[in-house]
Amino acid sequence: MTPLTSTPQHQLRDLLTDVNVLEQHGSADVLVANLTLDSRQAAAGTAFFALRGVQADGHQFIGKAVDLGAGVVVCEELPAELSEQVTYVRVADSAEAMGHMAAAFYGHPSKQLKLVGVTGTNGKTTVATLMHKLFTARGYKAGMLSTVQNQIGEEVIPATHTTPDAIRLNELLARMVAARCTHAFMEVSSHSVVQHRVTGLHFAGGIFTNLTHDHLDYHGTFDNYIKAKKGFFDMLPASAFALTNADDKRGMVMLQNTRASKATYSMRSLATVRGRLIENSVEGLQLEVDGHEVQFRLIGVFNAYNLLAVYGAATLLGEEPEEVLTVLSGLTSAPGRFEPIVSPRKRVVGIVDYAHTPDALENVLTTIAEIRRPDQQVITVVGCGGNRDAAKRPVMAELACRLSDRAVLTSDNPRFEDPNEILKQMQAGVRPTDAGKYLTVPDRREAIKTACAIARPNDIVLVAGKGHEIYQEIQGQRTAFDDREVLREAYELLSL
Template sequence: MKIDTLIEICNPLHVTNKVDGELSMCAIDSRKVDQNGVFIAIPGTEVDGHIFIEDAINRGAKVIICEESYYTDQDVCIIEVEDSRKLAGPVAQAFAGYPAQKMKLIGVTGTNGKTTTATLVYQVLTALGKKTSLLGTVHKRILDKVMESKLTTADPVELASDMKQMAEAGSEYLVMEVSSHALHQYRVHGLTFEVAAFTNLSHDHLDYHHTLEEYAAAKKMLFDHLPASSTAVVNMDDDFGATMLKNCKAKVLPLSFDEEQAYVLENTADGLSVIIDGEKIVSQLVGKFNAYNLGQTFLICKALGLSDAEIANALSKAKGAAGRMEPVTAEGDLPLVIVDYAHTPDALQNVLSTLSAVKDASQKLTVVFGAGGDRDTTKRPEMAKVAEEFADKIFVTSDNPRTENPDLIIADILNGFEKLEKVTSITDRKEAIERAIDDASTNEIILIAGKGHEDYQEVNGQRHHFDDREIARECLTKKAGRST
């Protein structure tokens, strides 16, 4: 890229020392700057990128985009702008060759259901022969190639790089989970979504957003920037559904199970049967919350021009996302173990209420859960109240304590219980899972909640291999061996 092209994108306040030659790349991390690269200094939520300008120059940066006046006697161009964070996405897209413009983008936001809905859309489009990629919490997919995903929505430079690979692989569609953090931090700024969907909004991330209203305002940014040519698919049964549509210019496809548009025919342990816009959908997914995920998926695919019948047929075969109501099995007469990512009060209530509704009257329901460290502390006692309402036995344990003392996190959770008779606290998560399975009868359902697809546990800032599904499977196998 030439400097004049970059300056035009930036619309700067001031430019010092225009340089000649080809610019090689851009970075928001000074450690990743190449020779003749561009460093974008962003005021971060924890660290200000402006303090790394000198490091970027020493590593070969030819251009610095920043919000503050900066002097250097080296042959470096300083582009001073009003908001460097908003520019990171457009600049990264330009260096990558504008890959987002070569695909139809589908963005899914909300507290719960993002991963399942995005995964279902990916599975439906792929099943119908559409070349589709996926960016989300569980993983990234470039067509059928799976890669690790560290954030629900990556930073703008990584996002542009991923999109470039997807476009070069021939992707026609890209389905993305879009987090509130990403929206608030302008990580998707400048992208045009063909379809944007809102699943729901409930208690989460208040350590960052402070109030539900601020959290909702961040989600709403996705819909505020939709052009008239796009479509908004919105859950109107959620209290914040109408909020998302204020000032939205896009065509709206609403979803409501409170109206005649959609209703559940059957909800059992074997799956769901629902009607959406007059089309019957039979799915192996379980629970009313998954009825909404199916409805969102149906309307998103409908907005993309697919027929009702082919969407319904593809949904009947779709398995959804890993770590979402995922059964863990072993040979033998054993309790039913379910692993789920539920880590908010609302998500935990969705899963526990579903299991409570579909279980036999004689079955006991056990839950193993904790809460993440360095995150919203107010949801901890709320999760306890949900567990107490639905579960017969409760094991409170560690989740990802991060830099917090896990025992103090557990203490916060325990404060939410009215009575502790059916509650056992075990700090070690592996031990808690083992105890729950060892103590269970064969006619029992055990929900292990909070980590779902994650294959690590973060303790003292370090990630260690830890997979609820692996541990549960080992415990079940041992239990089966002892019973033979």
Template structure:
């Protein structure tokens, strides 16, 4: 992009200074600015990029894009003043990267729960269909079969454009991406055309960021409001916000239901700890994913793929092979099943609705002589109102509950636990163990083959955030270690 093209694209209110000798990369973090780069100042919730204009200059920025006048004394530095830098950032990032989004068929999935599973299932199905496809989401970034770490559900616009450019260069045709409410509210996907957008559900979450459920829903709705009349909207009609999401959309709507109340109706024909069989319009999917809530995710993945033009029966065959996302009802075992050891699942459930989905599923699958234990905690510096609600859900479905730490961040973990346990009813017996490691090991040590254990809240995460530091921690690793110790304990007792 030339300087004159940059000016034209920004549609500025004013331009100051002289044309720079060089035009480097676009940056929205002054710390990453190098000689000749363009620095765009974004007003955030906690930090205003306009406070770092001088820092960007000192690091060699040749162009400053701002919302306010800024007097620059240096030669060959330009100031471009625009009305809204946040709304400009995503389209400009795409333009400077060569418009990679226009070279991809993009599928966006939003909702409180299930978006990671649906996105992963669609990506896995596309790969089984021998399609070059990328995935962007909470658990990982994947370009075809190459995996990269993902720190945000939806990356910032500059990183997103850079990732899309890599996908195009790798020959990808499809991009399946999760679209968070934060990303929609902050304009991170402005100017990106989605061929398919899907809505999973909406429940209590992120109310530390959004002022109310109404605002949260309205933010999710942005994705569907911006669809064109050539796009598809795949909607979970069983959620009470389904109609609201597509009220103003121009897209063609495909709504699905497990209750017989939509254009496309599905039925769960079998549900066990090993398989979920779902029938959809004469097509059957035998999925290894567990639970009624996953049946909805499976159906959405099927309909997303058919809206892209693939044959439904062929997609169903591929979905039967798909295992979904890591840390979502993921079974932890060592060297196969052992009847003397507990059955353990790890799940990312960190909202009341998500915990209800997984806990109710396991409660429904257990036999009369089995006991369900739930281990969970709540994150620090996040919505505090959901903490007691999580306790109430755990009490409703579990025979035993242990409350522990999650990611306490800057909060005192014991104070978080104290707020959680206020949600238990009077007289209900529960355990609290502040150390998550100790909680997992203690529960597994005290269990046997009649126990089902759900470790909820962190799922795929391989860290804990404590006082600004990320320390390695993986629920699956700890559960495996505890199971190995338990098996050794059993073997030793058999010797005597």
């Protein structure tokens, strides 16, 4: 990985500049050489942040961090016993304080980049990836933080979260600055806004793609989910741009309180960036964008919106419209996003897609319906993850059965739930008229093989839900599993 030019060290006083300190015990003139939210990583010179998480409360580990040598503790509640060798900083929200302190610790790297955040239920990864590919092709050195992977120029760094924690995030941005990147493009999840992972960052722009039913297991209500997404735009500075999808019914809500310059993109109405669909086929999209007719390699109306978002953001960053469209016309999408995998003998057209929400699945199946030939069957393999929003399970199954000729209901990442129970909840949503259109195959590998086995020549097999993921999560264990590789295995086994 691109190294930092030096290991940062700061006086605690300098890191607290943007933090609202409620109470302090000990000196602010102590040296901080490391930040952590994991007590096991504490050592001399460490500032430990006690965060209240979903599964654990960091306040329970303050003693362990101090025992390992932590010189600073940032917390919302002071421990009963205070060490004279430690400076305790009490704040209203430890995660918020960590965001500001991490940004200061790494020298506010986001201010030295043109950082653009992408938020929304669907399309974040595709838009961030296309932005990175576009600016790289245009000769810039750019960074990317996405669900699929992080990148510093051409260097690829595995991603573990859609948005890393504030410490890791600022470290990655600082490495981008050290590598002489000028731009960075990142997905901004709803979790990251609520958990203050992006607090303290300076954005040059924000993009909103769309908003649909997702993550209600975390946010509780759809209204909270909307507020989380909107919170990102509320934090943008006046120097930034805020670009929203005017065709999404909540698109304009995102702009209500933002200080940023407002811009819109649309396929249906007047907007800052206007697109019109000319043709949508298996060969790609033909669009009219701001008066220019362009052929793109991406497929589907949902990708038309992604392309408009990328084009709009690039021009707002100062790029020439015609040059942007020329480069965009030759780009492909992110891995596992409507990724075609045709069998060697071309008897099956496989498509692997990350669609794991009802809206995303409907978009993909609608796109396939638009480009399929009359003689092609659509067979959909789909599952639902365990320990997540259960309300979407019957909806996903209903969509798969209604919009496909055949469906194979299976597992996704069951986590700690019984896959058969998840399948029962999915089946409850299937309409009586579609009862004969589906099979249940709990084992995902067997489900993909089954879909290929029942496919006729030239049929389309959609494998939805996991996309780029290369694992299955079962009972706390991650085992290797890649839908794309399993699809290829099925082709070989069945001589397709």
